[in-house]
Amino acid sequence: MFPKSHVNYAEKCAQPAALFPQKNAELDKALEFISSQSFKNATIERLSGAVKIKTETFDDLGRIGVDRRWEVFYNFHDYLKTSFPLVHERLLVEKINTHGLLYTWQGSRAELKPTVLLAHQDTVPVPSDTIAAWKYPPWSGAYDGKYIWGRGSSDCKNQLIATLETVELLLEAEFKPKRTILLSFGFDEETFGYHGAGNLSEFIHKRYGNDGLAVIIDEGAGFENAWGTTFAKPGAAEKGSANVAITVRSPGGHSSIPPDHTSIGILSELITSIEATQYPTRLYDENPYFTQLQCGAAYSPEFDPKLKKLLSERLRSHNTCTAKTDNLAVEAAKQGLEIKYLLQTSQAVDIISGGVKINALPERAQALVNHRVNVGETAQVVFDRLAELASVVAQKYDLHLHAFDDIEEPFSIILSHGNYLDPAPVTPSDSLAESPFSVLAGTVKAVYGEDVIVTPGIMTGNTDTRFFWHLTKHIFRFAPGYDAEDSQGLGSIHTVNERVSVINHINSVKWFTLFLRNADEAEFE
Numbered sequence: 423m424f425p426k427s428h429v430n431y432a433e434k435c436a437q438p439a440a441l442f443p444q445k446n447a448e449l450d451k452a453l454e455f456i457s458s459q460s461f462k463n464a465t466i467e468r469l470s471g472a473v474k475i476k477t478e479t480f481d482d483l484g485r486i487g488v489d490r491r492w493e494v495f496y497n498f499h500d501y502l503k504t505s506f507p508l509v510h511e512r513l514l515v516e517k518i519n520t521h522g523l524l525y526t527w528q529g530s531r532a533e534l535k536p537t538v539l540l541a542h543q544d545t546v547p548v549p550s551d552t553i554a555a556w557k558y559p560p561w562s563g564a565y566d567g568k569y570i571w572g573r574g575s576s577d578c579k580n581q582l583i584a585t586l587e588t589v590e591l592l593l594e595a596e597f598k599p600k601r602t603i604l605l606s607f608g609f610d611e612e613t614f615g616y617h618g619a620g621n622l623s624e625f626i627h628k629r630y631g632n633d634g635l636a637v638i639i640d641e642g643a644g645f646e647n648a649w650g651t652t653f654a655k656p657g658a659a660e661k662g663s664a665n666v667a668i669t670v671r672s673p674g675g676h677s678s679i680p681p682d683h684t685s686i687g688i689l690s691e692l693i694t695s696i697e698a699t700q701y702p703t704r705l706y707d708e709n710p711y712f713t714q715l716q717c718g719a720a721y722s723p724e725f726d727p728k729l730k731k732l733l734s735e736r737l738r739s740h741n742t743c744t745a746k747t748d749n750l751a752v753e754a755a756k757q758g759l760e761i762k763y764l765l766q767t768s769q770a771v772d773i774i775s776g777g778v779k780i781n782a783l784p785e786r787a788q789a790l791v792n793h794r795v796n797v798g799e800t801a802q803v804v805f806d807r808l809a810e811l812a813s814v815v816a817q818k819y820d821l822h823l824h825a826f827d828d829i830e831e832p833f834s835i836i837l838s839h840g841n842y843l844d845p846a847p848v849t850p851s852d853s854l855a856e857s858p859f860s861v862l863a864g865t866v867k868a869v870y871g872e873d874v875i876v877t878p879g880i881m882t883g884n885t886d887t888r889f890f891w892h893l894t895k896h897i898f899r900f901a902p903g904y905d906a907e908d909s910q911g912l913g914s915i916h917t918v919n920e921r922v923s924v925i926n927h928i929n930s931v932k933w934f935t936l937f938l939r940n941a942d943e944a945e946f947e
């Protein structure tokens with residue numbers, strides 16, 4: 423028998439040292455200034471002012487130039503222009519599809535790929551019946567001595583303002599980048615992003631080509647406390663997403679002489695069968711949560727011994743056989759739904775409709791099911807499974823099945839999907855060699871200290887970066903601000919009482935300032 427090998431977790435979750443750029447009197451002074459009271463006062467005013475401008479986007483927005491609701495973005499641009507005079511004087515500012523903003527700070531060495539910072543100008547709307555529930559009015563940008571309150575304060579005008587503050591400071595300190603810096607701000611991220619990021623990415627692609635960017639930082643995951651350790655979790659993966667419409671067509675007629683099962687009953691049976699089995703809980707090797715577990719095993723005092731045992735078994739066996747239950751994933755999922763759905767495709771029947779009149783049989787009933795596809799699987803897995811379940815019900819009621827063939831006819835069950843998204847390519851997170859990840863991680867340590875463990879994270883939702891997959895392998899969805907005193911973090915996005923701690927915001931400016939300098943000195947392409 424071979425002795426059980428001991429897993430070296432610290433090696434599997436290598437942490438780079440804190441990374442500081444070369445000393446430079448002017449630039450270092452600029453960095454120090456971020457900690458001053460006068461910067462604090464100014465940043466509160468700038469972010470609060472940005473929150474006051476109601477850049478809501480709606481699912482039913484009409485064409486740009488026709489629907490007047492887009493016009494608020496002109497006000498937002500004017501505001502940015504006044505607040506960041508140097509940025510607007512010295513950088514190339516291009517408006518893409520009217521309201522998209524692309525800022526280019528040309529570097530001196532054209533062969534280096536640009537560093538790109540993304541954010542979105544828009545926010546989700548505030549439903550009018552929720553306004554009373556806000557502690558401070560949602561468009562007030564109120565500052566209470568600790569937080570700035572309002573819609574967009576943490577999703578993600580904070581990030582947008584932080585990147586502009588960073589560039590303004592660096593310009594003032596006479597920074598001369600070797601590597602080009604781009605700021606790209608979409609304006610409809612909350613309603614799919616086609617107008618904003620969709621057009622921006624196309625424009626940037628024409629200029630820089632496939633794989634033409636060094637690294638992208640967009641809004642996303644931040645910091646998390648787990649097993650007694652603080653983790654920074656830049657999102658290196660995104661689950662996929664697929665909405666499927668299930669339609670049942672059956673004969674109409676008077677409800678006084680009904681069949682045993684109407685289209686609504688048949689649809690209900692199919693929904694019951696869909697919910698009866700869930701997708702498997704499975705942690706594929708490429709899932710960043712697998713790395714986080716190894717980081718936990720390496721550095722966290724309270725890491726669950728049972729998880730550690732299963733983890734070492736998994737690392738020794740290299741068992742990726744999908745026919746077997748993934749015990750490690752199942753155990754990890756017990757920590758809560760937030761963890762479980764990092765490791766499992768989700769399904770949720772969210773919308774249902776059918777029937778028009780109480781004395782008429784429903785000829786058409788429909789349900790919409792939302793899925794978030796596990797990293798390591800594809801949307802096709804979802805489509806295949808639904809087709810299989812639907813075929814059983816179709817057979818039972820002698821209906822045709824039209825599974826994703828774009829045909830709808832009477833006496834049938836029809837499955838269809840609109841646009842869908844497979845999980846994003848997973849961003850490399852090697853920190854042994856100098857890489858965008860190691861520079862990001864080293865910058866986290868420089869701002870927050872060596873005790874914060876940096877591990878790649880996974881997003882259950884999608885950001886504007888979905889339009890940028892072909893532009894670089896190095897995409898991170900990362901909110902670099904952290905305030906240890908604020909347990910809620912960026913937890914109130916999309917709901918009432920959205921807010922951001924000013925310390926969190928100031929730290930994010932520090933992080934961006936160091937990151938741009940570090941990335942400028944880095945040896946990667």
Ligand SMILES: [Zn+2]
Nearest residue numbers: 577578611641
């Ligand atoms: Zn956002």
